[in-house]
Amino acid sequence: MTTTNSLASLEDKIAFINGQCGENDDFSMRPFHVFGRHPAVLFCFSNMVDPSMLNKDILKAVMYLPPHLANEDIPPERLEHVLVNDVLYYSLARLEKKPAKWIDGLIRGQSVLVVEGVKDAIVLETRHIEKRGIEQPATEQVIRGPREGFIEPLGTNLSLIRYRLQSPDLRINMMEIGRRTQSSVAVCYIEGLTNPDLVAEVKKRLSNIDTDIILDTGYLEQFIEDNHISPFPQVQNTERPDKVVANLAEGRVAILVDGSPLALIVPTVFSQFYQTVEDYTERFLLMSAVRMARLVALMFSLVFPSLYVAIISFNPELIPTEFAVAVAGGRAGVPFPAVVEVLIMEISMEVLREATIRLPQQVGGALSIVGVLVIGQAAVAAGFASPITVVIIALTTIGSFATPAYNAALALRLLRFPLIFMAGIFGLYGVMIGLILIANHLLSLKSFGIPYLSPLVPGIFQGLKDLLIRGPLWWMNKRPGLLQTLDSERQNPKMVTPPRKTSKDILDPNKSMDEKER
């Protein structure tokens, strides 16, 4: 291995660095003289650094001898000391012994300064990558709640988390994954709260990854999840820093990757996929009702078409006679059995949806309206589908849009198809068999040891306050028990709950009347 000792002279160092990076046309090598006397070279990748910072804060500083040292003669052996301690008024500069680290720094956008007579190189943090502004997260919009979303650079994302969770206990541990991409991965948790074994397990799973590229947290997710063939996501992703902070405070671990605007949250249970940030910012009574509506939508998106197929083709006697007659009337011109009809419509709906995502935004809006109205109407007019099928498909699709988590909705969207097949073969009996299989699969899933359907199974009372309903915040005074946090109390147990009990009617109108009368 190359060490500083083998690269004693300036020429050796220049040759080494040039040998590693010199082939690149965007690599810049700037020779100059430190204090007008000592030959030196500054290396950097010109497009990854901030040139004005390089000029003003670094080159200018080292070229001129500072006034307080003007009269001193600096011998070469003191040069290193003077440069770092007296001259460079730049906070992120360090002396680096290992040549491999110089290259490492260079490819990350740092600048390397080598000076004649100085044994080590000075590595300067000059990275400057263009980034977009912080915007409202596109996939998780809220009416009431913060508007900030993560962006690509990791540093910005970490700052967004840190400014919401201003606690010295917030731990951010960095690691590098990906042989080629060397992506920075940040593991965030709260010391003294998150179960240390959980943190260790997350780090172990991450460090076991040895692959060439990690371009997004989605890559990591596939390596660290528990069941790789399940359609259900076992890791939650979010664009929202406030969501990450809320989960950290519950005792979960967040994982971020440089270059990805999505953070991963582990461990994850199913109930997290239908909860939103807004549930907690709005009044609990209303949001409990909304959450139930979301659950209904979730079930709709899974079973509605298969129930329709089963009832129409096997048990029409279940529905009221008038309605059955109407359905039969609508289906009179349709040549296919219900299952084929529903499948055709479902597949065209999926195609339409995929097309809308891929199209540019301006066109996409038009297409979805045209698609739904025209194709639906035309299909009915052409005797291709019955009007009631169109209604069913529309309800199903809308139902799957109402699920906040895209990946969970995707899983249910996919599972709808086997259910339709089962309904076509066995009717209601088949639907139930399919649902039992899905439920059993969900029951056997685990995320880092936590049963996927907890807190419903295995029956944890504290968790039920935040499952189907969203309990009042003062009522949910404990952290989720299954996360086995070191500190389970969320609130001071002595706090009077509900808070109303301690408040007084300060501005009771009777008081002012009393005073007037006096």
Added chain:
Amino acid sequence: MEHPRSITAIQTASILVSTIIGVGVLPLPLFAVEAADSGGPLVTLVAVLLSFAGLSIITVLGMRFPHQSIVEYSEQVIGKWPAWIGSMLIIAFFAVLTSLTAREFGEVVVTSVLKKTPVEITVIVMLLLAAISTRNSIATFSYIHFFYFPLLLWPALFIVALSLKNADVLNLQPIWGNKPKDFLGGVITIAALLQGSFILTIVIPRMRRPEKAMISSLIGLTIAGGLYVIIVAATVSVFGAEEIKQLLWPTLELAKATSLPANVLERLDAAFLAVWVTAVFTTLLSSYFLTIYALRQLLRLQEHKMFAFFLLPFVFVMAMLPQNIVNMYDIIEIVGRIGLFLTIGYPALLLLVSILRGKRGKRHGESSSL
């Protein structure tokens, strides 16, 4: 080897309830009424008490040996070879019970909803469903039961509550029945429907607090037995004893006779049957799980997964042996009565011998490693 203890008392109770409530509920009022006419609910109640006696023997035994299942402690109590025969009989019995349950439900489905489907298909589908799900660990097994437990309680109660508007209390009198013909036979037949509670013998060694097993079995059997009595009482009060004797599955007829208020669904039988798939599934799961789990312990293997599909063809063939529904119910009655000796008599023998010989397992909390 100490296994992780993960099953809570409530989960144990729910395992009992969802194991007991199954396809047997459908012909239950017929069995009860055939024995004692309007005394059906009383017969059921006595049967529940009888099976509670059996269950308490199993529970006491299980609590004497909180680290072992019946396959393991029977060897300690009566010696290796007699215990081997006993365990083998239990395994065989539950394999037969699994096949009969699958066949019975297959017949129900084929008769009432999927009229053109061959019974083999519905049987194999149910068996496959159970076999796939038994490949999970016993912790997941308890989760499955806990999850479905409310799902099978409420449709039954719902049907009963809705049917009350057609009920006539006069049908229930006299409550001891008109000259009961075969009171004891009815009690035994109905008690045989409840013998799924034998699953407790493999659940206790995995309970977090085995000392709570008695409370769990009391709760479990009270809920399940209560539901049995309620269903019989409701069916008898709606149809009357003589009418029920003409019906093969009176509970299903009860669902047929009720309709939802506001006419949302015109008939409930298909919907009830669909929901009842879960109840049958949990029963099948329990008996099949018991079969392969006991077999695993008997052969001293680490994993029970491999048996799930290995035993399936045998169970399927046994399920296809009865010629028709009548033949099937005859066999079910005989097998049930034999089963009572196994699920109550054998544990009673074990308990007696273990008390006489002063054998008991290590208490919970002590390490089981010797």
